[in-house]
Amino acid sequence: MEDRYSKNERHRTNTTNRQYYNFDIFNTVVDMFGDRFSEVSTELLKNIAALSPRDSFSQFNVSDLLKLSELYAQDFSHMERIALEKQLKMYYLIVRQDERFADLSGIAELARLLVETKKHATYPLVYRLLKLALVLLVATATVERCFSAMKIVKLDLRSKIGDEFLNVTMICTIGHNCKR
Numbered sequence: 006m007e008d009r010y011s012k013n014e015r016h017r018t019n020t021t022n023r024q025y026y027n028f029d030i031f032n033t034v035v036d037m038f039g040d041r042f043s044e045v046s047t048e049l050l051k052n053i054a055a056l057s058p059r060d061s062f063s064q065f066n067v068s069d070l071l072k073l074s075e076l077y078a079q080d081f082s083h084m085e086r087i088a089l090e091k092q093l094k095m096y097y098l099i100v101r102q103d104e105r106f107a108d109l110s111g112i113a114e115l116a117r118l119l120v121e122t123k124k125h126a127t128y129p130l131v132y133r134l135l136k137l138a139l140v141l142l143v144a145t146a147t148v149e150r151c152f153s154a155m156k157i158v159k160l161d162l163r164s165k166i167g168d169e170f171l172n173v174t175m176i177c178t179i180g181h182n183c184k185r
Contacts, residue, residue, distance in 0.1 A: 048072070049073070049076065049141075051069060052069045052070065052072050052073035052076070053073065053112075053138045053141070054069075055069035055070050055073070056070065056112050056115070056134070056135055056138055057111070057112060058100070058106060058109035058110075058111070058112070058114070058115045059109070059110060059111070061101060061107065062097065062100065062101055062106075065097055067090060067093045067094060067097075070089075070093055070134060071086060071089065071090060071093075073134060073138070074086050074089055074130075074134055077134075077137055080133065080137060081130070081133075081134075085130055088130060089130040089131070089134070092128045092129075092130050092131050093131055095128070096124075096128045096131045099124070100124070103122075105118060105122065106118060112135060112138060112139060113139060115135065116132070116135050116136065116139060119132055119135070
């Protein structure tokens with residue numbers, strides 16, 4: 006991966022294979038999505054990324070995490086958001102110093118280790134935010150699959166079917182497709 010990237014042997018570049026695949030290809034694919042992700046979705050993903058333990062919590066950002074808690078207004082009261090800010094600052098200091106948290110690759114591993122070390126009880130609001138972020142990622146994928154199933158059932162040719170029949174058909178189709 007550290008070799009110089011080339012389309013063929015005669016045209017070597019100053020770009021490594023790793024740079025080419027990590028940056029050039031990734032950006033091309035993201036650009037192909039265009040406006041697929043709304044501003045809200047992009048902001049949400051950015052806020053969730055602030056929980057990432059990668060590179061010694063290099064993405065950690067208290068203000069992004071507080072914005073994430075504001076999106077979950079039913080799960081965090083105003084007073085809990087104030088307490089969350091204090092918990093986040095203490096949590097960051099503690100986990101950065103703990104070697105067990107040094108080489109985690111994602112938020113699922115982080116959640117597991119918080120429970121194993123019982124830090125989830127010390128920082129319950131941080132842990133709640135982490136759980137909500139994990140659930141959101143799974144729920145979003147499930148909803149996307151269900152809408153894909155709905156597109157299969159509700160084709161232009163079938164657009165004349167009644168609501169009751171459509172509801173029954175959707176329940177059967179979504180139930181079958183979402184269990185895969």
